[in-house]
Each structure stands twice: as structure tokens, then as C-alpha cells.
Amino acid sequence: MRRMLSLFLVIFVLLCAACTPRPASDADSGASPSASPTDDTQAAATTSAIDKSAWNLVLVNKWLPLPDGFDSTLTLAAVGNGQTLDARIVADFQAMLQAGSAYQLHAQSGFRSVAQQTTLFNREVAGYTAKGYSQADAEALAAQVVARPGTSEHNTGLAVDMAGSGDNSASMSFVNTPAFAWLKDNCYKYGFILRYPDNTTAVTGITYEPWHYRYVGVEAATAIMSQGITLEQYLGWSPPADTGG
Ligand SMILES: [Zn+2]
Numbered sequence: 175m176r177r178m179l180s181l182f183l184v185i186f187v188l189l190c191a192a193c194t195p196r197p198a199s200d201a202d203s204g205a206s207p208s209a210s211p212t213d214d215t216q217a218a219a220t221t222s223a224i225d226k227s228a229w230n231l232v233l234v235n236k237w238l239p240l241p242d243g244f245d246s247t248l249t250l251a252a253v254g255n256g257q258t259l260d261a262r263i264v265a266d267f268q269a270m271l272q273a274g275s276a277y278q279l280h281a282q283s284g285f286r287s288v289a290q291q292t293t294l295f296n297r298e299v300a301g302y303t304a305k306g307y308s309q310a311d312a313e314a315l316a317a318q319v320v321a322r323p324g325t326s327e328h329n330t331g332l333a334v335d336m337a338g339s340g341d342n343s344a345s346m347s348f349v350n351t352p353a354f355a356w357l358k359d360n361c362y363k364y365g366f367i368l369r370y371p372d373n374t375t376a377v378t379g380i381t382y383e384p385w386h387y388r389y390v391g392v393e394a395a396t397a398i399m400s401q402g403i404t405l406e407q408y409l410g411w412s413p414p415a416d417t418g419g
Pocket of ligand 1: 385
């Protein structure tokens with residue numbers, strides 16, 4: 175009988191523990207997928223406050239191409255190394271270069287016109303058709319390496335491939351550089367995010383790119399980098415379910 179009482183006591187204690195509201199700090203961890211109703215309300219309120227039509231939050235990915243002629247509306251400005259970016263982000267970009275000057279940061283690739291992107295894409299497609307692939311198959315294969323025209327963030331003037339610490343390869347070796355470590359920790363202060371983090375291909379459509387940074391403004395960048403999420407997730411956008419990634 176005493177064992178039965180003990181058992182009931184244990185169950186009672188466990189039930190009470192389950193009912194106790196979680197401390198507010200848990201809501202910020204992002205570690206638990208089972209957020210309480212309070213957490214959901216706060217998340218929804220945050221999302222609805224975001225102005226998704228803001229120029230600095232334009233979302234471009236393989237499912238969301240830019241409207242025709244978008245890049246002809248941009249005012250570009252030089253940022254060194256023969257590269258240009260949207261003039262509105264140049265002051266923040268230069269401030270980031272200056273703050274990280276110990277790492278010899280510079281733009282390896284900034285704005286690309288849709289026409290330039292078309293040239294890059296067609297060159298890649300031609301390589302596959304020369305190997306005997308059909309046009310459709312060659313385009314699908316090329317799209318895994320080079321973004322289709324109008325679907326590259328470089329077409330917006332808000333994205334930049336960074337070089338630093340003597341590595342201008344725009345490849346995975348950049349992940350091992352002090353320049354990358356600094357950028358990952360500090361880019362948000364200047365309005366930039368690591369746009370294609372590891373393990374987010376399903377939502378971004380792009381594999382890990384430690385060298386590619388995207389301007390979204392300081393407010394959005396702070397939220398995105400502190401939560402370790404993507405621009406898509408920040409905007410509450412999900413890829414269509416039937417694309418196979
Ligand atoms: Zn890039």
C-alpha cells in the first residue's frame with residue numbers, strides 16, 4: 175500500500191511539473207519545437223510587424239524570381255575591386271569593411287545584371303548539352319551550380335560574395351578563415367546576414383555558402399542572426415511542397 179501511495183505521489187508531482195508554465199527565457203531559445211500558445215502569439219505579432227514590401231527585405235530564390243526589369247531600376251555604387259552594390263547599402267558595407275579591416279575584407283562579387291547571370295547560366299548549360307544532355311536536363315543540372323537568371327540575389331545589388339584573410343575563392347575553404355569567423359559574428363551590426371547557412375538548403379534552395387552575405391538592414395539582421403534562421407523563415411515564407419528541394 176505504501177508503494178502504491180508513493181507511486182501516486184510520483185505521478186502527481188510529474189503532472190504538476192508538466193502544468194507549470196515554462197520560464198519566459200525558454201521562448202527565446204528556439205530549441206523547443208513545442209512552443210506554448212503564448213510563444214505562438216508573440217511570434218505572430220513579431221511577424222506581422224515586419225514590412226515585407228520593404229526594399230531591403232526583397233526575397234529572391236529559385237522559387238521566387240525577380241520581376242522582369244528589376245535590375246534596371248537600381249542605382250549602383252562602386253565598392254572597390256571593380257564591384258558595385260545598391261547605393262543605399264554602400265555606407266553600411268564600407269563600415270563593415272573598416273571594422274573588419276584586420277581581415278582584409280573586400281567584395282569578391284557584388285551586383286550582377288540579369289544579362290550577366292544569363293551569360294553565366296547559358297555557359298553552364300552549354301557545358302552539359304555538349305556532354306549529350308537534353309536542353310531540359312542540362313538546364314536542371316546547370317541550375318544546381320549557377321542560379322537561373324532573375325533568381326540570383328546578386329541581381330538585387332543587395333548580396334555580396336566576401337573575400338578576406340587572403341581567401342578570395344568564394345568556396346568552402348573560406349569557412350576556415352578568421353575573416354569568416356569575424357563576419358559571422360559581426361555582419362548583423364552592419365545590416366548583413368549569412369544568407370545560406372549550413373543545413374538550410376530545404377528552405378533556401380542553396381547549399382551552405384559561408385562567403386555570401388545579404389543586406390537586410392540592422393533590425394532584420396539582428397533578429398535573423400541571433401535566432402540562427404534564414405530570411406525565408408524571418409519572412410514566414412516556405413518553399414512549395416512538391417518541388418523536391
Ligand atoms: Zn553569392
